[in-house]
Amino acid sequence: MVKAVVAGASGGIGQTEIYQDMPRADNGDKQPLSLLLKLSPLVDELALYDVVNTPGVATDLSHISSTAKVSGYLPKDDGGKAAFKDADIIVIPAGIPRKPGMTRDDLFKINAGIVKGLIELAADVAPNAFILVISNPVNSTVPIAAETLKAKGVFNPKKLFGVTTLDIVRAETFVAEIAGKKTGSELTIPVIGGHSGETIVPLFSKASSGITIPDDKYDALVNRVQFGGDEVVKAKDGAGSATLSMAFAGFRFAEKVLKAAKGEKGLVEPSFVYLPGVPGGEEIKEATGLDFFSAPVELGPNGVEKVTNPLTGITDKEKALVDVAIKGLKDNIEKGITFANTPA
Ligand code: NAI
Numbered sequence: 001m002v003k004a005v006v007a008g009a010s011g012g013i014g015q016t017e018i019y020q021d022m023p024r025a026d027n028g029d030k031q032p033l034s035l036l037l038k039l040s041p042l043v044d045e046l047a048l049y050d051v052v053n054t055p056g057v058a059t060d061l062s063h064i065s066s067t068a069k070v071s072g073y074l075p076k077d078d079g080g081k082a083a084f085k086d087a088d089i090i091v092i093p094a095g096i097p098r099k100p101g102m103t104r105d106d107l108f109k110i111n112a113g114i115v116k117g118l119i120e121l122a123a124d125v126a127p128n129a130f131i132l133v134i135s136n137p138v139n140s141t142v143p144i145a146a147e148t149l150k151a152k153g154v155f156n157p158k159k160l161f162g163v164t165t166l167d168i169v170r171a172e173t174f175v176a177e178i179a180g181k182k183t184g185s186e187l188t189i190p191v192i193g194g195h196s197g198e199t200i201v202p203l204f205s206k207a208s209s210g211i212t213i214p215d216d217k218y219d220a221l222v223n224r225v226q227f228g229g230d231e232v233v234k235a236k237d238g239a240g241s242a243t244l245s246m247a248f249a250g251f252r253f254a255e256k257v258l259k260a261a262k263g264e265k266g267l268v269e270p271s272f273v274y275l276p277g278v279p280g281g282e283e284i285k286e287a288t289g290l291d292f293f294s295a296p297v298e299l300g301p302n303g304v305e306k307v308t309n310p311l312t313g314i315t316d317k318e319k320a321l322v323d324v325a326i327k328g329l330k331d332n333i334e335k336g337i338t339f340a341n342t343p344a
Contacts (some may be wrong), residue, residue, distance in 0.1 A: 001044045001045065002042060002043050002045070002088045002258060002261075003043075003045040003086060003088050004037050004043045004045070004046050004068075005046075005048075005083055005090045005126075006033060006034050006047075006048050006049065006091050006093070007049045007083070007092045008114075008135065009031070009049060009050045009054055009057060010031070010048075010053035010054055011031060032247035033247040033250050034046065034048055034061060034070075036247060036248075037068065037091075037251065037254065038061045038064055038066055039064070040066075040068070040251075040255060040258075042258040042259065042262070043258070046069070046070045046071075047070075047072075047073060048061075048071070048072045048073065049073045049080060049084070050072075050094070051074065054072030054073055055072045057072060058070045059072070071083075080118075081121065081124070084122055084124075084126045085126065086126055087122070087129045088128075088130065088258075089129055089130040089132065090118075090126060090130070091134065091163075091250060092118055092132065092133050092134055092135055093246070093250065094111075094115070094118060095107065095114045096111060097233075097240040097243075098229070099238055099240075100233055100234055100237065103196065103197065104136040104229075105332065105335075107137055108137055108140055108335065111141060112141065112336070115145060116144050116148050119145045119148040120148055120152065123148065123149055124152070127152075128156075129159065130257050130261070131161065132163050132250070132253060132257070133160070133162050134163045136195070136196070137196055137332060138162040138195040139162075139195060139199060139328075139336070140333065140339070141336065142273075143291075143292055143332075143336030143337050143340065144337075144339055144340045146274050146340075147340030151341075157274040157278050157304070158277065158302055158303035160274060161271040161272065161297075161303075161304075162272025162294065163195075163271065164191065164200075164271060165253040165269060165270075166246055167195060167200050168249075168269070169249045170224075170225055170228040171189040171191050171202045171225045172187050172188060174224050175187065175189060175204065175207065175221065179213075181209065186208075186209060187207060187211070188208040189202060189203065189204060190203045190206050190296050190310055191203070191225065191270055191294070192270055192294050192295050192322075193322065193325035193326075194272060194293075194294060194328065194329045194332065196328070196332065197328070198321075198328055199328040199329050200226045200325070201318065201322055201325050203310060204218075204318075205313075205314055205315050205318060206313075218317065229241055252269075257303070260301065260305075261303075262301075268296050268297065268299070269299070270297065271295075272292060272294040273292065273293070273295070273304060273307060274291060274292055275290065275291055275292065275293055275307070278297075278304040279304070279305065279306040279307070280307040280309065284307060288322075289326065290326060292329070292333050295310050
């Protein structure tokens with residue numbers, strides 16, 4: 001029996017007092033991730049947790065004739081504990097999204113506390129769960145999650161993932177457009193580093209099927225992968241950031257984690273992980289000087305089976321991108337660690 005939890009399942013923020021000064025995202029379409037999980041035969045029980053609207057979303061989804069049993073929880077009556085209890089996988093897209101002109105780091109002030117609270121809950125009632133952090137800034141919220149789990153004495157680095165899959169999905173899509181390839185299994189492109197602007201490093205030289213990016217298109221393509229999220233934020237014009245493509249990406253990653261947990265082999269996807277705690281991580285830590293980095297993760301029954309060092313054999317242009325990413329990541333990671341260890 002697999003129990004999955006989505007924390008932040010309702011989408012559309014701003015109804016509570018603490019967000020009074022923030023314009024409301026009101027995109028209301030975070031449910032696609034819950035919908036995809038509800039449709040998955042890999043999930044037996046789906047618990048939806050949010051500070052608003054989960055009874056409605058859960059009741060709606062519960063009428064779908066797929067296997068998963070759905071329930072919705074709110075914070076009242078210890079609903080968080082009931083939602084998270086004994087979960088096998090917890091996906092966290094809770095928190096505010098970006099508005100035009102904002103960087104992911106601008107979200108730190110509000111989302112850091114939300115993620116910390118949810119991780120504390122997970123540590124207390126579901127210490128063995130795979131935890132997938134979507135809430136931005138991922139470069140900082142994952143270190144917050146790690147420190148919080150450490151403080152609770154239940155940190156298993158093999159089971160904590162920052163979800164960077166959308167960057168890979170974007171790279172695949174944008175490259176396919178240029179190279180005239182079909183997207184999907186035909187083309188996979190590792191995107192490494194972090195999940196914010198210049199910390200996002202696409203490695204076109206390591207694409208699965210030989211593609212060549214023309215020199216005159218390289219810089220623009222890198223920039224589009226790094227700042228593709230801004231296209232969505234701008235087009236939504238104040239109504240938030242990527243939700244539908246994020247739901248697809250979040251589900252793609254969650255599905256791989258669940259399939260690997262059931263014994264399927266050969267499942268690899270880059271993810272932002274704690275290097276000192278995962279096989280293969282030390283080599284990347286030595287090369288980057290960082291404790292967290294997104295690198296191709298081979299998944300297994302217990303989470304991270306091993307990470308592969310993506311920095312060997314990369315081009316000079318890619319090396320230059322990695323150097324810039326490392327600088328940004330260092331600050332983002334430190335900020336998360338400091339926050340997690342500062343008493344409220
Ligand atoms: P949203 O505002 O539509 O939904 C967030 C939900 O979180 C709301 O329903 C809100 O009520 C809920 N929430 C707030 N505090 C909570 C708490 N303490 N416990 C449970 N739920 C809580 O925002 P959206 O568009 O769904 O984005 C969510 C997060 O995902 C943002 O931080 C955004 O930046 C991030 N994101 C990450 C991506 C990635 O690739 N990793 C891609 C797109 C968005």
